[in-house]
Amino acid sequence: MHIADGILPNVWCGAAHAASWGALYVLGRRVDTEEVVRLGMLASLSFVVSLIHFPLGGTSVHLGLYGLTGILAGRRAFPVIFAALLFQTMLFQHGGLLTLGVNALNMGAGALVAAALWRSGVGPQPVRAFLSGAVGIIVPALLIASQFALADYGKGFFYASALYLGAAAAEGVLTAVIIAFLREAKPALLHVRL
Amino acid sequence: MSGLFERLDPRARLLIVLTVIVIVSSTPRGVLLPFAMFVPLSWLLMMFSRASGFYVLWRCLAASPFILLAAGLLAVQSGFDQASVLAHWPAAASVALKGYTAAWLLAFLTATTPLSELLWALKKMKAPESLNVILCMMHRYTSLLSEEYARQERARDSRTVRPLGRRRFGVYGRQLGTLVIRSWDRAERVHAAMLSRGFHGSWPEMQPHRLRGYDFAFGGLIAALFLLARWIPF
Numbered sequence: 001m002h003i004a005d006g007i008l009p010n011v012w013c014g015a016a017h018a019a020s021w022g023a024l025y026v027l028g029r030r031v032d033t034e035e036v037v038r039l040g041m042l043a044s045l046s047f048v049v050s051l052i053h054f055p056l057g058g059t060s061v062h063l064g065l066y067g068l069t070g071i072l073a074g075r076r077a078f079p080v081i082f083a084a085l086l087f088q089t090m091l092f093q094h095g096g097l098l099t100l101g102v103n104a105l106n107m108g109a110g111a112l113v114a115a116a117l118w119r120s121g122v123g124p125q126p127v128r129a130f131l132s133g134a135v136g137i138i139v140p141a142l143l144i145a146s147q148f149a150l151a152d153y154g155k156g157f158f159y160a161s162a163l164y165l166g167a168a169a170a171e172g173v174l175t176a177v178i179i180a181f182l183r184e185a186k187p188a189l190l191h192v193r194l
Numbered sequence: 195m196s197g198l199f200e201r202l203d204p205r206a207r208l209l210i211v212l213t214v215i216v217i218v219s220s221t222p223r224g225v226l227l228p229f230a231m232f233v234p235l236s237w238l239l240m241m242f243s244r245a246s247g248f249y250v251l252w253r254c255l256a257a258s259p260f261i262l263l264a265a266g267l268l269a270v271q272s273g274f275d276q277a278s279v280l281a282h283w284p285a286a287a288s289v290a291l292k293g294y295t296a297a298w299l300l301a302f303l304t305a306t307t308p309l310s311e312l313l314w315a316l317k318k319m320k321a322p323e324s325l326n327v328i329l330c331m332m333h334r335y336t337s338l339l340s341e342e343y344a345r346q347e348r349a350r351d352s353r354t355v356r357p358l359g360r361r362r363f364g365v366y367g368r369q370l371g372t373l374v375i376r377s378w379d380r381a382e383r384v385h386a387a388m389l390s391r392g393f394h395g396s397w398p399e400m401q402p403h404r405l406r407g408y409d410f411a412f413g414g415l416i417a418a419l420f421l422l423a424r425w426i427p428f
Contacts, residue, residue: 005297013219028322033389037327039328040330041331043329079322079324090312096296097212154271176367185372
């Protein structure tokens, strides 16, 4: 789901860069030293998780776990995802320098919606964890599909993004299992306010 | 001995590649002629460095899925019949060429500039301090966490005699949960160790590079060549 350079208009990419750097300054300010070390470790974890290919329906999907990042990092999920995407762009050419802002806003929006859903406190925890994991994938997929439709690529990506429903369900289940495990093994981790 | 490109300040390398990507991406859809110049110029840029062409080509193929998907969607946006695909193929081809040229340039940048130098360049270009620290932590700890996960996988495989089937969600979930806890614990240990060494939110920086006239001249020349290629045919 990383948009490469040359696909979206330059003006959009420039505007998205400005917005994402602004969001980075706002959501990353007043971070204390302990927090920033945790965020760094969480960004490393997010990067490592993106390298994991999970078997699903005869094929494999690579994990994003943006929902889990949102649950663990709250509003600080945006700087974490920005850093992980920058790393992926530089190391593996997933995405592009020009589209880094668009990609960060797409994935970051998924994580922030997941964080809001988790912290809303509505409904039982396993259901919230599942939904947070799923929206972490669905929100970026819908945003990318809308951007493609607006950039005159037709509505094809909406159909392509239907393929992500399976990945969203898998990430929802995985996120629910991880949260249940963390609640048993280290509940304090779920109450950290970053 | 390093190539001409590697002798540039990392900030200049980053800005040159970004500028060239902006110029290439600004080519209107359906316009293919400038690529007759962009491709050789990108190759020429690589000749000024010690990067391997095959390595850069291999790396830029990583961007293929998304580029080909975008080009394919553009080609079939009005339908799958031959006439409408043929009507849209120049636009699809230009998007694919823009995507691959940009991916080539990005792969070239990472082949010629170590990650530590790119991080240094971002820091010097006034990226937020929190981002710099997060990136430096990632640079240091990503390989450690990858090894940790690989060890977990080996342990899981050695204890699994049958395919996981439906249990795989539970097994993978607990494995990832363990990785989260170990990462968190490691973060606390690392933080304590950093505090004991006088860490107060940022690292002292060294100044291994500086911008010279050579950086501006090289950058200006490359940008001018790509700008000419972008506008001359029209």
